[in-house]
Amino acid sequence: MELDVGACLFAPEEASACPEGAIGFSAEYRMAAGERAGLQSPDGAVALARALEEKSRRLFGRSLRLRSVAAGSCNGCESELTALGNVVFDLARFGVQFVASPRHADGIVITGAVSRNMSSALYATWEAVPDPRLVIAVGACAINGGPFRGSPEVGDGVPGDLPVDLWVPGCPPHPFTLLDGLLRLLGRLESR
Numbered sequence: 429m430e431l432d433v434g435a436c437l438f439a440p441e442e443a444s445a446c447p448e449g450a451i452g453f454s455a456e457y458r459m460a461a462g463e464r465a466g467l468q469s470p471d472g473a474v475a476l477a478r479a480l481e482e483k484s485r486r487l488f489g490r491s492l493r494l495r496s497v498a499a500g501s502c503n504g505c506e507s508e509l510t511a512l513g514n515v516v517f518d519l520a521r522f523g524v525q526f527v528a529s530p531r532h533a534d535g536i537v538i539t540g541a542v543s544r545n546m547s548s549a550l551y552a553t554w555e556a557v558p559d560p561r562l563v564i565a566v567g568a569c570a571i572n573g574g575p576f577r578g579s580p581e582v583g584d585g586v587p588g589d590l591p592v593d594l595w596v597p598g599c600p601p602h603p604f605t606l607l608d609g610l611l612r613l614l615g616r617l618e619s620r
């Protein structure tokens with residue numbers, strides 16, 4: 429049996445549906461992985477994201493600008509991304525900020541299951557970001573479609589030809605999970 433944290437909606441019904449009672453919830457917030465497969469394991473353990481290679485860290489480590497792309501989301505993930513800017517999390521103190529234009533960005537943050545009517549906008553936004561660029565998938569929807577998985581109106585998450593650098597699970601992810609993943613990617617957090 430395999431537990432896919434990326435597909436998990438973190439709903440009580442998911443735990444109660446397990447006949448062995450093997451699924452439970454904890455206060456662990458460190459769950460962002462660098463690889464999609466890092467979210468899948470027999471016991472729910474996550475292979476946490478590793479730091480970008482040195483050249484990318486030199487480019488992004490002190491100043492990272494991100495453009496958010498809401499590709500068919502419910503606004504839950506955007507609410508938590510917005511919370512990163514409040515006085516509690518204060519993402520800007522780490523040199524990470526959201527910008528309005530992809531041409532001013534170093535990468536995109538994708539939320540939502542990628543609805544059909546947002547697909548071309550997503551690609552256009554990604555192509556407008558200058559190389560080298562990062563792709564960050566936030567939330568169960570972006571990772572595998574979330575509660576909309578299988579609908580003919582969505583693509584079940586970020587398309588396979590977009591190279592995702594960070595997978596942040598949750599429905600929605602906690603701001604600490606987002607912050608932890610970003611800081612790991614930038615090499616600011618090394619150990620668990």
Ligand code: SF4
Pocket residue numbers: 500501502503504505539540541566567568569570574575598599600601
């Ligand atoms: S992952 Fe959950 S909170 Fe985020 S957009 Fe999808 S349904 Fe909404």
